[in-house]
């Protein structure tokens with residue numbers, strides 16, 4: 302999976318499968334949006350992806366993203382304005398100021414402290430930062446994120462921060478061979494979103510579910526994903542980190 306034609310073909314394949322999964326679940330395919338994950342993907346291939354029609358890119362590292370965002374702006378100034386960058390990686394509190402405003406959505410807010418720091422930086426910059434809360438559903442000690450109870454406990458406080466807009470929840474379920482093993486986790490994330498709304502902890506704008514990657518995005522869509530984050534199926538295998 303490399304070479305010029307393949308990004309377009311791969312992206313088309315992912316989008317076709319996403320539409321089919323939405324239809325199976327009697328959902329409107331337009332509710333499901335694709336974040337093309339470009340960690341370790343060089344700027345030239347992101348430019349190919351833009352040519353192929355992709356417009357939302359997900360990055361895991363602030364500095365790597367800053368370099369590539371600048372390269373895309375320099376090489377495709379006309380198109381750069383149509384492109385949105387999302388942050389999906391672990392965000393250190395001391396890097397928050399570099400992420401605020403640079404990314405349209407930060408998917409991976411994993412603590413109240415980080416949310417407060419993002420809010421402070423957004424306020425200082427005179428902007429509103431859109432965020433999702435990352436939930437660690439597998440309770441994996443190696444993984445960041447709120448526990449489901451933690452998300453319920455803190456959602457109200459985060460929703461009330463003036464310079465944040467809380468859009469929903471994100472998760473990365475435990476790695477599994479069979480995508481069906483992700484299904485209960487995706488369902489739990491949807492139920493948690495619904496419970497946060499039911500309790501009035503967040504408003505009408507709280508509706509997004511960022512879930513599903515290359516191996517399980519169709520299951521995620523069946524369970525309600527509004528953002529899928531797909532890298533390998535579009536850009537091919539990444540070099541090992």
Ligand SMILES: *Cc1c(COP(=O)(O)O)cnc(C)c1O
Nearest residue numbers: 338389514515530531532533534
């Ligand atoms: C790398 C990454 C993805 C994309 O994973 P693929 O399996 O390559 O589709 C999605 N979400 C997060 C948080 C990631 O780090």
